Amino acid sequence: MERDYKDIVAELKRAFPKDTVKFRSDNHRPYIPNQVYTDRVESATESRWNLEIKELEINVPHRYVKSIVQVQIDVHFRDGYGFAVIPGDPSKEPSNINTAVDKAVNEAFLTALDSYQMGWRDLAPYKMKDWAGNPALKHLLDHPEPDSQTAVVQSRAIVDRHCLVCSKVLTGDEWDLLGQVPNLNRDKMTYCFDHLPNHLKRKIDKDNIHQFEIRTQLD
Ligand SMILES: [Zn+2]
Structure with a gap:
């Protein structure tokens, strides 16, 4: 839609x-x-x-x-x-x-x-x-928007989206990361980090991937 x-x-x-x-x-x-x-x-x-x-x-x-x-x-x-x-x-x-x-x-x-x-x-x-x-x-x-500053808190937040491959519920960070793939319709192409295809992962800024990984390890 x-x-x-x-x-x-x-x-x-x-x-x-x-x-x-x-x-x-x-x-x-x-x-x-x-x-x-x-x-x-x-x-x-x-x-x-x-x-x-x-x-x-x-x-x-x-x-x-x-x-x-x-x-x-x-x-x-x-x-x-x-x-x-x-x-x-x-x-x-x-x-x-x-x-x-x-x-x-x-x-x-x-x-x-x-x-x-x-x-x-x-x-x-x-x-x-x-x-x-x-x-x-x-x-x-x-009213700063939730995804602007509260990075660590955010990674624990859950959004109501499921990975197409494993059906796992995405974290807020995973959802945000998907939003950083240019031209990706994340409402349809919904992947957790583990199942995000490499050709899409490569389109995301390396620093952002790195930050994502650090945040995930903190959990
Ligand atoms: Zn998955």
Whole structure:
């Protein structure tokens, strides 16, 4: 059964795993890598989403690129805009134009996703002086989602999912780990860690597997 839009949006807003937030090397500002967002949209929508570039203005004389993209989920649309300066002299280094186009489109994509409040819970602790300190958004900090911080407790938690192979009930950690396999519909392809096929296991970040194994040994 396909997820309905309301559940997809709730899934988009859900906090990311611990340490998802990275810091830029130049200005130390917190951010969440683009791939993390794309992966969440993929899994939340079970790959049923679309990204369309509605407008791309490449202005070489004035050295800027402007883009408007549209994210479509179900029958709903969200627009985002992005802007990038073309660095250097584009007539000598034409590849700088491509770089600026990528940047403007990525930014537009992130702006569109931001309207779903993706990553807000994760970024809020770093944005207190900015927007997260606003009393109207206090809920983002007050109710951290269960899978964000309470790792060890979580591994003991049980979810109502059974491994397809051995019928064992999955732990919360196993369920979370399944959620990290890109494009896997874990509602259908439900495996405990022991029975998770290797080709799927390889798609999970090694550090996360390692953390999972350490947590499991603690039990
Ligand atoms: Zn199993």
